[in-house]
Amino acid sequence: MxxxxxxxxxxxxxxxxxxxxxxxxxxxVIPNSPPAQRLAGKNATPVLVKSIEEEWGxxxxxxxxxxxxxxxxxTNELIQYSPRTSVEDRIVEGIPATLSLSIGAGIIWLSLxxxxxxxxxxxxxxxxxxxxxxxxxxxxxxxxxLLAPVLIYFLTxxxxxxxxxxxxxxxxxxxxxxxxxILPWFTLAVLSIGFYSRVLRxxxxxxxxxxYVRTARAKGLSERRVMTRHVLRNSLIPITTLFGLDFGxxxxxxxxxxxxxxxxxGIGLYAAxxxxxxxxxxxxxxxxxxxxxxxxxxxxxxxxYAYLDPRVRxxxxxx
Amino acid sequence: xxAEGLLSVRDLRVGFATEGGLLQAVDGVSFDVRPGxxxxxxxxxxxxxxxxxxxxxxxxxxKNSRIEGSVxxxxxxxxxxxxxTMRRLRGERIAMIFQDPMTSFNPxxxxxxxxxEAIRAHKGEVDKGEARKRVVExxxxxxxxxxxxxxxxxxxxxxxxxRQRAMIAMALALEPEVLIADEPTTAxxxxxxxxxxxxxxxxxxxxxxATILITHDLGVVAEVADRVLxxxxxxxxxxxTLDEIFYDPxxxxxxxxxxxxxxxxxxxxxxxxxxxxxxPSLLDLPEGCPxxxxxxxxxxxxxxxxxxxxxxxxxxxxxDRCWLTPEQKREKRQVxxxxxxxxxxxxxxx
Numbered sequence: 001m002x003x004x005x006x007x008x009x010x011x012x013x014x015x016x017x018x019x020x021x022x023x024x025x026x027x028x029v030i031p032n033s034p035p036a037q038r039l040a041g042k043n044a045t046p047v048l049v050k051s052i053e054e055e056w057g058x059x060x061x062x063x064x065x066x067x068x069x070x071x072x073x074x075t076n077e078l079i080q081y082s083p084r085t086s087v088e089d090r091i092v093e094g095i096p097a098t099l100s101l102s103i104g105a106g107i108i109w110l111s112l113x114x115x116x117x118x119x120x121x122x123x124x125x126x127x128x129x130x131x132x133x134x135x136x137x138x139x140x141x142x143x144x145x146l147l148a149p150v151l152i153y154f155l156t157x158x159x160x161x162x163x164x165x166x167x168x169x170x171x172x173x174x175x176x177x178x179x180x181x182i183l184p185w186f187t188l189a190v191l192s193i194g195f196y197s198r199v200l201r202x203x204x205x206x207x208x209x210x211x212y213v214r215t216a217r218a219k220g221l222s223e224r225r226v227m228t229r230h231v232l233r234n235s236l237i238p239i240t241t242l243f244g245l246d247f248g249x250x251x252x253x254x255x256x257x258x259x260x261x262x263x264x265x266g267i268g269l270y271a272a273x274x275x276x277x278x279x280x281x282x283x284x285x286x287x288x289x290x291x292x293x294x295x296x297x298x299x300x301x302x303x304x305y306a307y308l309d310p311r312v313r314x315x316x317x318x319x
Numbered sequence: 320x321x322a323e324g325l326l327s328v329r330d331l332r333v334g335f336a337t338e339g340g341l342l343q344a345v346d347g348v349s350f351d352v353r354p355g356x357x358x359x360x361x362x363x364x365x366x367x368x369x370x371x372x373x374x375x376x377x378x379x380x381x382k383n384s385r386i387e388g389s390v391x392x393x394x395x396x397x398x399x400x401x402x403x404t405m406r407r408l409r410g411e412r413i414a415m416i417f418q419d420p421m422t423s424f425n426p427x428x429x430x431x432x433x434x435x436e437a438i439r440a441h442k443g444e445v446d447k448g449e450a451r452k453r454v455v456e457x458x459x460x461x462x463x464x465x466x467x468x469x470x471x472x473x474x475x476x477x478x479x480x481x482r483q484r485a486m487i488a489m490a491l492a493l494e495p496e497v498l499i500a501d502e503p504t505t506a507x508x509x510x511x512x513x514x515x516x517x518x519x520x521x522x523x524x525x526x527x528x529a530t531i532l533i534t535h536d537l538g539v540v541a542e543v544a545d546r547v548l549x550x551x552x553x554x555x556x557x558x559x560t561l562d563e564i565f566y567d568p569x570x571x572x573x574x575x576x577x578x579x580x581x582x583x584x585x586x587x588x589x590x591x592x593x594x595x596x597x598x599p600s601l602l603d604l605p606e607g608c609p610x611x612x613x614x615x616x617x618x619x620x621x622x623x624x625x626x627x628x629x630x631x632x633x634x635x636x637x638x639d640r641c642w643l644t645p646e647q648k649r650e651k652r653q654v655x656x657x658x659x660x661x662x663x664x665x666x667x668x669x
Contacts, residue, residue: 210422211419211423212423212424212426214423215417215423215424215425219409219410219489220406220410220411220437220440221436222406223402229436310426310427311426311473311475
């Protein structure tokens with residue numbers, strides 16, 4: 001098991017290295033205009049462009065340029081030029097908000113999705129299953145940019161239950177933190193609740209036909225135990241992979257729209273602003289940050305997967 | 320079959336409502352099993368043998384199944400017993416072994432834990448350590464080497480034969496009275512088959528189990544069975560002792576099964592004999608004898624349904640469903656010097 005984890009971590013480093021090269025190529029090499037000009041921003045002075053060109057070594061060979069860029073990334077010297085602020089500082093500032101939003105939404109969609117999917121599966125074909133199916137399809141179909149304004153309109157302006165956007169730090173006021181995040185959490189989670197409940201339902205219906213479920217019944221286990229310990233447990237394995245991909249993607253980008261709509265000062269909002277102003281350094285930094293989270297969470301998921309399914313463990317440590 | 324056995328099945332009928340109509344998977348099956356006895360149910364795929372077995376422990380209960388008749392365990396009726404009663408009975412009094420040991424264990428739990436789960440489902444007072452000790456003993460008794468260590472293995476770490484031994488250990492965990500083995504050796508290679516059969520036979524004798532062995536393999540039947548039921552299209556077409564079925568079979572379908580066995584003590588046939596045609600659809604059974612379309616000996620009377628009756632006056636326990644007289648049967652079943660079913664004169668209407 002330890003070897004499996006080590007191997008997975010080495011794999012993660014390799015993937016991140018490849019991603020950084022791709023980012024370097026996309027931002028600094030492929031575009032057909034002077035990179036310093038683009039890094040400097042829209043209204044940069046020629047002096048600034050000149051200094052950036054020297055700073056980033058754009059007259060040197062590509063490998064050297066790559067090393068310079070990575071050095072900046074690791075030494076907190078990746079900066080945006082108008083106004084002159086450290087990109088990494090901004091990202092670090094945004095992380096608590098983005099993580100609060102994503103983790104909360106992740107917990108909500110995973111628990112509600114699994115709960116509703118389980119209910120749907122054990123009542124398959126019944127009226128409860130039909131209602132849940134309808135709700136799930138509705139949840140999957142509603143776009144975030146429609147759902148959020150509707151929720152804000154009714155629950156914030158009309159009924160004044162929830163505060164109007166913004167983010168309050170958990171350390172400042174936990175209650176305000178919670179009330180500010182409830183709407184964004186649900187906005188972000190609704191699609192996945194529907195999707196996960198459908199996936200779990202169909203996984204469980206497949207697993208119910210497995211021979212080992214019949215064995216479990218033949219042992220004289222109670223129906224509830226058969227469903228939870230055998231059917232649900234084995235249906236969760238593919239869900240883990242799905243959750244890893246979705247959760248990584250949420251932290252790294254899906255949260256952008258929700259952060260903008262609810263004015264949450266996280267990384268997504270920073271990314272949206274930077275894109276609007278065509279600021280390249282922040283976009284570069286956020287891309288790398290996003291890649292790191294996606295890869296990191298997938299590594300965690302693979303390790304969890306090996307824990308959930310012993311056959312995976314064998315495959316990697318057999319030799 | 321005068322005295323009732325430990326397990327007594329009477330006129331069991333199992334149907335499933337399907338879109339095409341009611342599918343009568345089991346149609347009037349009756350038999351008894353006594354302690355220490357092995358009753359084999361033989362038939363090809365779809366003949367209803369597995370459904371019969373699973374119905375006995377209530378595994379075929381569902382919204383679309385129609386179950387009639389009677390299954391009594393020690394005088395207690397099981398067909399209309401409630402689910403909780405059936406659950407207590409499964410594993411504890413009637414245990415079942417399944418065909419494919421590869422897929423019959425949950426891949427994500429250790430084998431020992433799966434057997435501990437079975438023990439504790441019935442005996443909640445047994446703590447985990449005690450249950451584990453019991454599993455080690457069980458593993459030893461079914462011939463799994465390094466039992467102490469192997470109880471912590473996952474199913475995929477076992478070979479097929481070892482897994483089937485573990486399956487048998489699980490079935491025996493609560494010392495049941497009845498053991499149902501549904502094709503226990505089908506997924507194993509021949510040497511392992513022999514070992515598993517030997518093991519089942521020994522355990523049967525030691526524990527006085529009433530065993531029901533479901534198989535399509537007459538070789539397996541010959542090894543261990545005391546009595547045999549031959550099933551075709553959901554019905555018993557012939558039943559009798561092992562010797563009667565092998566040396567004096569009365570039903571053409573049984574002849575066909577016997578004829579399609581390869582034998583080491585005879586010259587190898589040019590082509591393996593087979594029963595022409597395929598089993599009828601259970602939704603659309605032919606009128607009269609269901610084997611009629613595939614039977615080369617069909618005659619006018621076969622359009623009436625032959626009941627399962629005693630047709631050999633001096634053997635009251637032997638029953639079959641064929642209108643031919645015993646003399647005709649003895650003559651017709653001889654094909655090239657051995658028991659078999661000759662090829663039909665005309666193309667089968669199956």
